[in-house]
């Protein structure tokens with residue numbers, strides 16, 4: 001498929017690029033579009049790290065700004081000097097448990113920060129604003145109705161302060177499109193796995209604890225189901241959407257790969273040769289979503305995307321990646 005002919009990309013501004021998915025996206029995009037100049041804006045919260053950008057930090061066509069997307073003055077200054085063609089917003093507070101403890105920072109970054117970025121996009125005539133959203137905006141599905149999947153038409157019914165803030169941002173993105181004519185797209189992806197995720201999330205946390213022979217805390221009975229997708233497949237989807245996706249459209253991205261949390265944890269134990277007796281069930285997360293399952297047929301049919309990474313191979317490689325990094329850290 002040819003690139004869009006109504007805009008040419010020279011500079012792409014990526015927020016949240018020092019985090020898990022953003023850093024994988026930067027590596028991906030600089031690999032497939034070596035002619036693009038990539039500008040990364042990240043506040044470097046606890047979840048972001050310059051180590052995640054080691055592979056690209058010295059490249060001539062890479063520029064990093066430590067900045068908060070809520071800081072209007074600074075963000076406008078960066079847009080003024082960098083003049084990006086398109087903006088991809090990965091920056092977010094992303095951990096559901098933290099949002100339950102302290103919702104406010106989620107409202108600031110995920111909603112207000114998105115608005116600041118879009119205001120800058122309008123002022124500087126950006127050709128496309130792409131919002132990285134999540135399948136969590138749809139709420140959850142029953143575990144005993146496997147035929148039910150989230151489509152782009154599924155009503156928004158978020159459960160946590162995190163997913164509510166992401167849903168609010170999505171509504172704002174569509175409102176900016178309609179009210180101000182800002183060219184936008186949104187992608188709503190399911191749970192990603194892969195390297196460079198902060199070790200508070202299920203897979204890196206469980207690998208760390210398993211290696212350290214610590215208990216493996218699993219919420220409830222571990223029956224909650226997530227639709228796991230390799231981060232590289234997500235990155236390819238975003239690349240396709242920013243180049244070929246239709247203005248004003250939302251695209252679901254999912255791995256069609258539903259796995260219960262308990263099975264992920266058992267898989268980690270098996271892969272690392274540790275006993276399942278490390279698993280302990282802990283009181284369930286408040287409002288815990290039961291099941292996420294994504295219908296990505298719009299993305300598949302319109303843009304020809306499909307997940308390429310085999311789950312068995314991808315998850316084994318991911319577990320090995322964390323094992324290598326964690327094995328020398330004292331437990």
Ligand SMILES: NC(=O)c1ccc[n+]([C@@H]2O[C@H](COP(=O)([O-])OP(=O)(O)OC[C@H]3O[C@@H](n4cnc5c(N)ncnc54)[C@H](O)[C@@H]3O)[C@@H](O)[C@H]2O)c1
Pocket residue numbers: 015016017018019020021022041042043044045046047048049067068069070089090091092093094095109113132133134135166188189190191192193197198
């Ligand atoms: N991880 C998943 O499985 C998943 C699935 C679907 C969608 N998403 C979405 O993808 C995006 C990235 O998720 P992730 O897992 O990589 O998150 P992450 O927490 O690993 O990274 C977030 C990054 O944003 C930066 N950041 C936070 N607040 C900021 C601010 N105010 N200004 C500038 N930078 C700020 C952090 O420093 C960090 O580098 C999020 O929008 C999330 O909602 C994640």
